[in-house]
Amino acid sequence: MSSESTPRPGHDVASAQSTDAAADAGRTALAGGIRPRRFGAWYVAEHRFRVMRSYLQTVIATGIGNPIIYLYAMGVGLATLVDQNLGDDAVDGVGYLAFVAPALLASAAITVASEEFTYPVMLGYKWNPIFFGMNASPLRPTQIVDGIVISVTIRMLVTCGIYFAFMLVFGAVPSPLGFLAIFAALLTGLGFGALLMGYASTLEEDTGQLAMVMRLVVLPMTLFSGTFFPLSQFPIWLQWIGWISPLWHGTELSRVFTYGYAEPIWLTVAHVLYLLALFVLGWAWARRVAVRRLNR
Amino acid sequence: MPAPVIVATDLVKRYGEFAAVDGISFEVAPGESFGLLGPNGAGKSTTMRMVGAVSTRTGGDLSILGLDPDRHGPEIRSQLGVVPQSDNLDTELRVRENLLVYGRYFGLPGKLVAQRADELLAFAQLEEKAAAKVESLSGGMKRRLTIARALINDPRLLLLDEPTTGLDPQARHILWDRLFRLKEQGTTLLLTTHYMDEAEQLCDRIVVVDEGSIMAEGTPAELIRRYSSREVLEVRFGSDRNAEAAERLAGLGDRTEVLPDRILIYSADGEAELERVIDAGLHPITSLVRRSSLEDVFLRLTGRSLIE
Numbered sequence: 001m002s003s004e005s006t007p008r009p010g011h012d013v014a015s016a017q018s019t020d021a022a023a024d025a026g027r028t029a030l031a032g033g034i035r036p037r038r039f040g041a042w043y044v045a046e047h048r049f050r051v052m053r054s055y056l057q058t059v060i061a062t063g064i065g066n067p068i069i070y071l072y073a074m075g076v077g078l079a080t081l082v083d084q085n086l087g088d089d090a091v092d093g094v095g096y097l098a099f100v101a102p103a104l105l106a107s108a109a110i111t112v113a114s115e116e117f118t119y120p121v122m123l124g125y126k127w128n129p130i131f132f133g134m135n136a137s138p139l140r141p142t143q144i145v146d147g148i149v150i151s152v153t154i155r156m157l158v159t160c161g162i163y164f165a166f167m168l169v170f171g172a173v174p175s176p177l178g179f180l181a182i183f184a185a186l187l188t189g190l191g192f193g194a195l196l197m198g199y200a201s202t203l204e205e206d207t208g209q210l211a212m213v214m215r216l217v218v219l220p221m222t223l224f225s226g227t228f229f230p231l232s233q234f235p236i237w238l239q240w241i242g243w244i245s246p247l248w249h250g251t252e253l254s255r256v257f258t259y260g261y262a263e264p265i266w267l268t269v270a271h272v273l274y275l276l277a278l279f280v281l282g283w284a285w286a287r288r289v290a291v292r293r294l295n296r
Numbered sequence: 297m298p299a300p301v302i303v304a305t306d307l308v309k310r311y312g313e314f315a316a317v318d319g320i321s322f323e324v325a326p327g328e329s330f331g332l333l334g335p336n337g338a339g340k341s342t343t344m345r346m347v348g349a350v351s352t353r354t355g356g357d358l359s360i361l362g363l364d365p366d367r368h369g370p371e372i373r374s375q376l377g378v379v380p381q382s383d384n385l386d387t388e389l390r391v392r393e394n395l396l397v398y399g400r401y402f403g404l405p406g407k408l409v410a411q412r413a414d415e416l417l418a419f420a421q422l423e424e425k426a427a428a429k430v431e432s433l434s435g436g437m438k439r440r441l442t443i444a445r446a447l448i449n450d451p452r453l454l455l456l457d458e459p460t461t462g463l464d465p466q467a468r469h470i471l472w473d474r475l476f477r478l479k480e481q482g483t484t485l486l487l488t489t490h491y492m493d494e495a496e497q498l499c500d501r502i503v504v505v506d507e508g509s510i511m512a513e514g515t516p517a518e519l520i521r522r523y524s525s526r527e528v529l530e531v532r533f534g535s536d537r538n539a540e541a542a543e544r545l546a547g548l549g550d551r552t553e554v555l556p557d558r559i560l561i562y563s564a565d566g567e568a569e570l571e572r573v574i575d576a577g578l579h580p581i582t583s584l585v586r587r588s589s590l591e592d593v594f595l596r597l598t599g600r601s602l603i604e
Contacts, residue, residue, distance in 0.1 A: 025301070025326075025375070025452060026362035032374030032449075035403025040370075043400045050397055051388045129384045135350050136378040137401035137449075138370040296351055 036138030044147020063159045067166035074100045075170050094259045101172035102181050102254030103227040108163050109185040113193030114218050116152040118210050121200040141290035160185045174259045181254040188250025191275035194282025201289035221247050249274050298326050301453050301484050308355035309342050316342040318508035329485040331499035339508040340488035344457045349373050377446030381457040383438045385430045392426040399448040416444035436467025456487040492590040511597040523596045524588035525550050527566035531580035532558045
């Protein structure tokens with residue numbers, strides 16, 4: 001995982017230097033590297049949280065406001081209409097709210113991912129190159145990436161936790177295993193987000209690529225991921241979009257947990273593996289780019 | 297002699313075919329203030345990044361505090377303070393927060409960092425700006441904050457890449473004063489600059505770098521003695537007559553240097569040379585006798601001025 005080998009205390013110092021003062025300096029240095037090597041990624045996460053504080057109001061507003069607005073609009077608005085026409089087992093044998101709520105949860109994770117894994121990453125390399133400052137400290141490029149992943153994971157977990165609490169309040173979670181949907185959503189956000197982070201890391205110039213990704217990938221993804229209606233409503237030649245969409249996999253997975261959506265077990269496993277694979281791929285990509293860009 | 301803080305031997309950094317640093321060697325002793333002097337693109341910043349353990353060398357040997365940066369990057373960086381050429385302060389955080397958060401990267405406890413942050417804000421004369429946004433600071437203040445940030449871990453070696461480039465004269469003098477204090481306290485300094493006066497003010501020893509190689513090494517006084525005369529006479533005749541006057545002045549002084557806008561005559565006695573110029577029937581528009589500087593050394597060594 002590390003681009004630099006683990007230190008062997010004393011070795012270099014003893015062989016390279018004869019005087020005590022130099023050995024002393026070397027020993028101090030070796031001691032000084034221990035904590036950053038071990039906890040470096042957490043220090044980066046600490047930094048992210050300090051920055052998030054400056055837009056804490058937005059974080060809270062979206063964290064609490066979004067579930068209320070969406071669940072209310074869907075649960076009281078659209079669901080009433082759908083259920084009136086199709087009955088209490090409108091879609092998949094459940095009411096519309098129960099059907100749509102786990103999908104909204106997964107979308108909420110995607111929203112956090114597309115906020116935190118894009119512009120802050122580009123900012124750190126380019127507009128306000130703090131990653132270079134971090135890299136001049138004992139932190140390593142890979143730890144900078146890891147720290148971002150840690151901080152976003154925590155923010156996403158809190159956001160999804162709050163969302164899920166509102167889902168309970170609205171009575172949108174029939175299954176006792178429903179809470180597992182929080183982790184399904186988290187995996188969705190991280191799988192998609194890590195790819196975004198990898199891509200954002202590679203951008204040397206901003207010519208609107210990220211805005212384009214938001215418009216052409218993130219927003220339409222909701223329409224093709226079985227969020228508001230089952231993917232099977234599409235003709236087969238359009239369904240492939242859903243199959244590659246992390247949001248579709250995350251949504252289906254969430255539904256398995258919140259209302260026991262019936263699908264073959266291999267498909268459930270495939271959702272998890274697919275999202276995990278995207279996460280690992282994107283993460284490794286971002287780490288690779290970080291090493292290349294910061295070590296010039 | 298105490299063991300050196302930096303030992304660079306035949307250090308090379310190549311980007312594809314291009315050698316940004318082409319086999320340079322130098323040593324820096326503890327407490328010494330060492331300058332890399334050269335024009336833009338000479339390889340100074342690349343050398344700084346290699347010493348700062350953030351750029352892997354292509355060839356040669358490098359030892360910082362007795363450790364190899366290839367294997368002990370984090371360990372070495374834990375003992376360094378780095379002031380990069382362009383400020384990378386965190387504009388999303390306030391002034392004091394920049395110090396707090398940076399101190400944490402070294403694994404220092406929050407309480408210690410907070411205490412040092414206050415001391416360093418005083419040192420950098422930024423106490424009143426503690427809660428200010430970074431964006432609201434002047435260029436000089438940002439530089440001082442960057443230096444304060446570089447000192448948060450009480451470094452053994454401070455790397456300064458063109459610390460005063462882009463600052464107005466007053467801001468430069470404040471900065472020099474701060475750096476001089478650090479030097480007095482025994483901090484080892486490695487700095488790059490293309491300002492002669494800066495090198496003369498701050499450096500005990502200098503290497504002149506051009507196109508990735510070292511041209512000369514010594515104290516500022518030594519270099520001037522070795523590569524220049526005691527005084528320099530500068531005469532201007534206007535750009536039209538410059539070349540013609542230069543021809544007639546050939547042979548004056550120890551040597552002459554013809555620049556597009558003026559002629560430099562190197563000599564132990566500048567006033568005496570000026571008399572000879574006038575005796576030759578030439579009447580310069582302006583004349584100036586001054587002491588030789590590192591600028592002259594550089595001109596002699598490379599045939600080019602430092603700032604082009």
